[in-house]
Amino acid sequence: MSLENPQRYTVTAALIYANGPIHIGHIAGCYLPADIYVRYLRATGKDVAFISGTDEHGVPITIRAQKEGITPQEVVDKYYVQIKRSFEEFGISFDLYSRTSKPIHHETSREFFLNLYNSGNFTEEITEQYYDESAKQFLADRYIVGVCPVCGNPNAYGDQCENCGSTLSPTELKEPLRSMLSGSKPVLKATKNWYLPLDRMQPRIEEYVNSHPEWKTNVMGQCQSWLKEGLRPRAMTRDLDWGIKVPLPDTEGKVLYVWFDAPIGYISMTKEWAEQQGRDWELYWRDKDTKLVHFIGKDNIVFHCIIFPAMLMHEGSYILADNVPANEFMNLEGDKISTSRNWAVWLHEYLDELPGKQDVLRYVLAANGPETKDSEFTWKDFQTRNNSELVGIFGNFVNRAVVLTQKFCEGKVPTRGELTGTDQAVLDELAQFPDRIGQAIEQYRFREALTYLMDLARLGNKYLAETEPWKVAKTDLPRVQTILNIALQISANLSIVCEPFLPFTAEKLRKLLNTANSTPEDPTGTAFHWINAGKSDLLPHGHGLGEAVLLFEKLEDDVINQQINKLHEAKRMNELAVKTVPEAKPAIQYDDFAKMDIRIGTILEAERVPKSDKLLKLKVDDGTSTRQILSGIAKHFEPEKLIGVQVTFLANLAPRKMMGLESQGMILMAEDRDGSLSLIGPDKAVWNGGAVS
């Protein structure tokens, strides 16, 4: 059962791996729901610690470092800064965003490990692992390359074949095997590691999981699946250099398994935060009245529901997660989001290219979050939701209320007179919204909550349509005042209940209503706390409104098309990037080279060859005369832009007719891996006819 009336909350969002930037899938699946939840809790006056950070250990970091030719530390430094900044700009309101490379985390992890070790909770096992003798280290699965047993791809990794997608183990790979470190052939070698005997824990874990029937279907299903298969001991240390050293004697070259230390990061980061705040971290991890909630994606379910709780149970002094509302995945334009294939919308790029539109993305991702199944993000949908929902319903309603007030009530909140049945019905309905929204959030049903939020704006639009104050104004001003008072109260309520989802809009709306910090009547601003949401007297009459601004702007097609094009372009480049450099041709003698007469010339004229989509007809000044050269570059260059450019050409290539025209030579080009062409010219102007050798 879920904890009924917690004293405080510890809310964690997955520690993301610091080997790349974050994309919309991460946000939709984990960080945005967590932020909405936390913002709501704070708005209702709850004591919350919202903790997250980067996970900076493990094999992929070392691989990334190798690829980029920098150290693992440089990799994690780079991405930690970038990720942290993106989250801040996006309004994810962590109380602390830290990293697992901090000393406090290393200490906490070692201490945790030693506690388990000293109380006899680990088993030691010796297994045979692949070892690189020249690099003198054990190889992680990813570092071993061999032939895929499924598809025959000669470059399959020890954990997975990137060609056919098969999941593999290093021992499955067929010869020849090689180490990615040195290229030498790895050998099997015995090594000792420490295992957490999950098998012994099974009854207690079952009891724990079964005590939470309220967990989401996907979460519960995954847990039961594991429990049914029977838990097995799991190694908590690895033979690797990069990570937290095992705090035992004679363990050189061994570190804590990244999945052991990562969840402990939640604890160490809470400590770090508590120290900064002068609070007691233990209350947030050891008090039975604290509600612990982990927000994660579906790939992390068993670690958070089984392995981490097992670690905590063994240790003994910690509370266990009350809920783990794992989401499914978000797809993008019909395809899986993929970092390696560069098929993603990166948060830092979005913030750059669509500045000030944090709330649009927050809205779209929350409205279409993968809560019960994989969902789909498309830019077209992004545009539609912005234009017809945020602009058309939410923004439009607020704008109508404000503009009407300026028109008929001098921009001041008018007095509310006698209420009609319609008025009363609307106010009654208004009063129900905060609870409805709040309850959906508490049940981790963020999409539903967001629908209710929009329904409140719809209620406002409908109310205006029914009461038609712009007509009534001609005959009955007091009635108009009553109507607009109510419309403004609805707007004021919107500013409260939209805050968890749309914090930037909430702020804008407060300014618009001139209640940014406080009102003269309410100097502390407490009237606008969630506890007062639903009330119909948030704005006192006579209160002057702020300057009328639009909450949202329409998004035109070109903005959207630009994003779609960019996406496809990125993917195309990436596909081409994996093209390998062509193999070297057989060796030739100098004489072979000397036969080629390569010279510099200047393009005097350039025009398309009629009926040909590839050929350009060039007139080139070769120093002695002008020669005509046909070149198949029409798809890469505008003819006009070539005029006056110096190029390198092969002068003694036998003349040849193409499309009825004679070509007297060949322009030399470099081909980029995306297939685009580059002219080869001298780095400063030289005389035409100058020889290349």
Place this chain on the structure above:
RNA sequence: GGCGGGGUAGCUCAGUUGGUUAGAGCACAGGAUUCAUAACCCUGAGGUCACGAGUUCAACUCUCGUCCCCGCUACCA
């Protein structure tokens, strides 16, 4: 291969313990309206609930089988 989740309107998604005419938003059609960013408001059309069997008075919902998507995870030592 095993296990888990999913397959519902043209699109994106809801559907609580089996119970009347299966819902929402968008898109579409018609109407109304002009305060508002051609926005808003009303009405309508639109579904063999992946497919096939079964249980039941009654199945989107339960059972079995098949196909497809996603995730976790083995074995072929």
